[in-house]
Amino acid sequence: MFIDCLQRELAVCHHAEIEPFLAADPGRWQVISIREPHHPEAVLTHARKAHAVVFEDVFTPEGTHGHGPKPAHLQGILRFVAQSGREPLLVQCWAGRSRSTAVALVVIVKTLWGQGIDGPEMVRRAADTLLAIRPLAIPNRLVLRLGLEEFLHHPLGQTLSKALVEEPRIRQNFVD
Template sequence: MPTILVSPLSKIAEVAARNGVTEMISLIAEKQDFHRPGIIDPGRHLNLAVNDIAFAGGDGLIGPAEAHVRAIVDFARAWDRDRPLLVHCWMGVSRSPAAALIAALAVDPELDEDRLVKRLRDASPQASPNSRLVELGDNVLDRSGNLVRAVKAIGRGRDYEGDAPFALEW
C-alpha cells in the first residue's frame, strides 16, 4: 500500500528513521535552514522554497507556483513506492498535506478525490491543505475542479495542537 508520511520539520529525522524513508519533499521558506536526515538519499530530496501563503507572493514571500506543483508531480512519479515518501513543511498542517494529496494523485490518477481527502482528514484532524497548492495541483493534474471541491468540503482543520506526523495511505 503506498504511504505518504506528512510531518512537521521538527519530526522529520524521527519519522524518516522509524519508517525507513529514503525520499523526501520539503516545502520550507527560502532562508529557513534545516538538516536533511542522513537516511534520506540526497538525490531523492526535493527542496522547494515556498512560503505558506495562498497568493502568488511578493514582499519577500514566495507563493506556491505551478513550477512547484510540477516538481512535486515529477518527483512523486519517480518515487519508489516500496518505502514511504516523507513530505514536510514547518508545521505539517498546510503545505505538506496539500503536497501529499498532489503526490498521491500524481502516482495514482484513478484515485477518487473525495475518498483521498477524507482519508487525509481521518489521518489528521488539524490538516488544512494550502488552497493555492490545491488549486494549482487540481489544474496541473487535470482534476476538473474535483480536488478543490473535495478539500473545500472537509473545511479547515481544527486548531493546531502541536507536532502530529501522520500517514496518508490508499
C-alpha cells in the same frame, strides 16, 4: 501509514518531527521537504532520496516577498513522486498542516483519478485518506489548486480543489 488506494506508504510531518522520523528507519523514505526562505533546511541525512522546494505558505504566487508557490514547484514535486514509484513517501513542511498536506492531497487525488474515481466519491475518499494520515490537515488552497491543475484540465482542478477544502471534515480544521 500504508494507504491501500495508493499502494504505498504516505506520511506527513512538521519540521521538528522529520529528523527523528527518518532516523527511526534510515534510507527508507523518499522525502518532499518544503520550507520558507527564512526557515532552516530540514535535516534529511537519513532520507533515501529528497526533493526540496522553497516557497512561502501563502495564497498568491507573489507571496509576501515574491516567494509564493508556483506551477514549477508542483511540476518538480510531481516528477519526484512519479520517479519514486511506490516507495514510501514523506511530505514535510514547517508546521506539517498546510503546504505538506496540500501536496499529500495532490498525490492522493492523482492516484484516485488514475483509478477512474471522480466526483463526490473522489472528494470523500481523498479526504478520508488525508485525514487518516494527518487529522489536523488544513491544505494550502493555492498549492492544492496548482498541483491539481498539473494533471486536470481547467476549470476542473480549481473546482476540485475548492470541493476538497470545503469538505466538512477538512473545513472544520480551518476554523478550529
